[in-house]
Amino acid sequence: MSGSFRCSISLSPLHSNEFPRIPVTKPRIHVPVPKPMTVALSKVVSPLRVAAPGVMIEAAGLEVDRVTEAELKENGFRSTRKTKIVCTIGPRTCEFEEIEALAVGGMNVARVNMCHGTREWHRDVIRRVRQLNEEKGFAVAVMMDTEGSEIHMDDLNDVESTKAEDGQIWTFTVRAFDQPHRPERTITVNYDGFAEDVKVGDELLVDGGMVTFVVIEKIGPDVICRCTDPGLLLPRANLTFWRNESLVRERNAMLPTISSKDWLDIDFGIEEGVDFIAVSFVKSAEVIKTLKSYIIDRSPGSQIGIIAKIESIDSLKNLEEIIQVSDGTMVARGDLGAQIPLEQVPLVQHEVIQLCRQLNKPVIVASQLLESMIEYPIPTRAEVADVSEAVGQEADALMLSSESAMGQYPEKALAVLRSVSLRIEKCRREEKHWDVTDLRIVSSSKLDEISEEICNTTSRMANKLKADAIFVYTKTGQTASLLSRNRPDCPIFAFAPSTSIQRCLNLKWGLIPFRLDFSDDMESNLNRTFSLLKARAMIKSGDLIIVVSDVMQSIQAIKVP
Ligand SMILES: Nc1ncnc2c1ncn2[C@@H]1O[C@H](COP(=O)(O)OP(=O)(O)OP(=O)(O)O)[C@@H](O)[C@H]1O
Ligand SMILES: CC(=O)C(=O)O
Ligand SMILES: [K+]
Ligand SMILES: [Mg+2]
Incomplete structure (x- = not known):
């Protein structure tokens, strides 16, 4: 970067030499700064903690999933995986060490399916994931998937098949x-x-x-x-x-989308503090709205994200409204393929991914991605092509079902998703010629629309300047999500004040969620983040970072000193 970009922002005396700020485009767009944060972010800064020999998981209040951190260091910013991975936990992967192996392999979200097993079984799994996060520095989110009341056979009692x-x-x-x-x-x-x-x-x-x-x-x-x-x-x-x-x-x-058994499971999920509830066989937007109000009633302030599963013929008639009111969508190709002709499943997948992108909702592609790996250590060429297609369509996340729940090679299946994602994402970066103007405006107020435009501009800028990362300081996750929607070439470091938002952001494409207490003072936020990240060798001098936040409607481009 040329020295002519040098900016005039004064830095705190402590850091002025340490962080000579360079190029700043601040504020390109002058608007009244939205209401300052009223929440006092005064949580006591936690001391540095070491979980296992050599594994530092938390330094002065900055927390990030340790596998993501390792991937960043190993692959470099650009080549860090953007596509997220959901793994269904089943009999083959329910022990602590087995869940840990999946987390080490890059699982971002652990899914439990209430169709199978007892609530006690699920409770143990959910608690193990939490324990793993706390003790070993992961940020794995938990998704509970409802049974739904479509027609199914019983559990065959004690026979497996x-x-x-x-x-x-x-x-x-x-x-x-x-x-x-x-x-x-x-x-x-x-x-x-x-x-x-x-x-x-x-x-x-x-x-x-x-x-x-x-x-x-x-x-x-x-x-x-x-x-x-x-x-x-x-x-x-x-x-x-x-x-x-x-x-x-x-x-x-x-039949009701949410059966009486599902309501009990939902109560259970709320009690156990799951991050997402995936609703099976959604038919209309109404049921999602009802569930959302129910959760707000039961657990005010809860961050639980509601994922609408697109797997019934009825959901296709109300697709847009369903996606609009949900916090995310799953293309549940297993049951979907039982309700519509198979040759239409890829078309629906494509349509749902596009629509989710437009409406700024994360989308998961699920079922049979690596079905043969239930039994074999390598996938078929066709399966690799299917995974490539989903990654190339820039779905937020891919999901393993039986492959991880009861297959013989769960970790190998995860490794395949990881390596195919990396390869196809690289290819996309090299060939991509998109423009954010192709995206609809999703904001409902002028102020939000300005934030949205700032995010679009930020992504475009990051690509043009070949920035190393985008930093976003976000209280609700919304700004981070708007950036993710643009699918920029570089990773998006999303700093959020709560662990629950951190985990929810873990489902979104290209977002690297950190938990960090931050203030309204962007200067000090940045100085602090830089020193914390430098101390962990996660950024280095010369890295070009584009910075945005919920706190201030501006874009800054900063070279790490
Ligand atoms: N908790 C569990 N206990 C026993 N078996 C499980 C469990 N979870 C998953 N499985 C097994 O793994 C298979 C795949 O899991 P998954 O949750 O994807 O089921 P599914 O039936 O495809 O999904 P859905 O019911 O949501 O359509 C199941 O059919 C079941 O045999
Ligand atoms: C995941 C799921 O529910 C399905 O594919 O049917
Ligand atoms: K289910
Ligand atoms: Mg299903």
């Missing part, structure tokens, strides 16, 4: 059995109206066609079926039924 052979006769029933007395080839279905909704001649698809039956007779609560496409029946597998090649949406379409 059962095979249905071609031509075999099976009974699907709404009767409940005491374990030892369940007749052979009988499956209990969770939905009471099932036997009334189906008709003789309907096709019954298990998990979107992994096994198919045809209904041959109905006897009271029992639906007698013949297997037409044999395969393995897995516990709690989803059931859909089809008539004249269309999905049957009868009274089953009226």
Whole structure:
């Protein structure tokens, strides 16, 4: 940078020599500074703490996920992974050391699926993640995924799976059995109206066609079926039924999105302080609004993010409103592929990713990304191509399901997501010719719109100047999120005052969330951040940083002295 950019901001005496500030574009846009922070950020600065030999996790109130920190140092700013990774925790990965291995491998969010396991099991997992964060310096967020009330089979009691052979006769029933007395080839279905909704001649698809039956007779609560496409029946597998090649949406379409069991699970999630609740089989925006008010009632000030899972045919009719009111979206391709023709799933994925980007909501691409790695140590070429596609579409996050929950190679699967992300992101940076003007304005007030424009300009500037990082000081995470939406080439260091916002930001593309108490005085915030980051060797002299904040509507470009 040329010396002609030298700025005239006076620095605190302590730091004036240490940090000669260079180029500043401040304030390009003069607007009344929004209300100063009223929250007293006077939390006692925690002393330096060492968790494990040589692992410094917290220095003078600055906290960052230690794996992200290591990745930054190892790969350099630019080549740090931007795409986030969600891992489903299951029987294969529920012990402390197994969760730790995933965190070390780069898991940003741990997902627990309330379809499976007991609340005690989930409680243990959630607490282990928290313990890991506290003791070992990770910032892994927790996502609880609801069961939803779509139709599914029971948990097959104590068997892991059962095979249905071609031509075999099976009974699907709404009767409940005491374990030892369940007749052979009988499956209990969770939905009471099932036997009334189906008709003789309907096709019954298990998990979107992994096994198919045809209904041959109905006897009271029992639906007698013949297997037409044999395969393995897995516990709690989803059931859909089809008539004249269309999905049957009868009274089953009226089932509530959030069942009474889900409400209990949600209470449990709130109590355990999960960071996200993913709502299965969302049909409309209403249910998300209801859940949000419920959470505010139950836990005022809660930061829980609501993720709408796009996995039903009904959600597609109300896509934009659903995304608009949610805090994020998941393209849940597993169940989605059971409700719409498979060839439409990639189109929906593309549409949802685009829409989320426009509406400034994070989006997760889920299910079967590396399905073959449940059994094999390497993925198929097609799976790598699928992951590449999702990364190339700049989804915020990728999700592992069975691969991490019950597969044989969870850490290897995670490593594949990591390396494919890095490779494709590099490729995108080299070829990208985008402009932020392609993005819609999402702000509802003029003041917010100015912030939004500042974020757009910041990202453009960071790319043009080949900045090493963007720093954003954010109380709510909103400014950080607006920057992430632009998908700039450099990482975005987001400094947030609370651990919960820090964890929520962990789902967003390119954001490196730090927990840091900061004040209204940007000068001192910067000086402090620089010295803290320098002390940890996370930035070095000569790095070009573009700085924005919620506190002050300005952009500064600063070369680290
Ligand atoms: N807590 C758990 N206990 C036992 N098995 C689990 C658990 N979590 C996941 N699994 C197993 O891993 C598989 C994949 O997990 P995942 O949560 O992605 O299930 P899914 O059925 O695809 O998702 P969803 O039910 O949300 O559509 C499950 O089908 C189940 O066999
Ligand atoms: C993740 C999920 O719920 C699905 O793919 O169906
Ligand atoms: K679920
Ligand atoms: Mg699903």
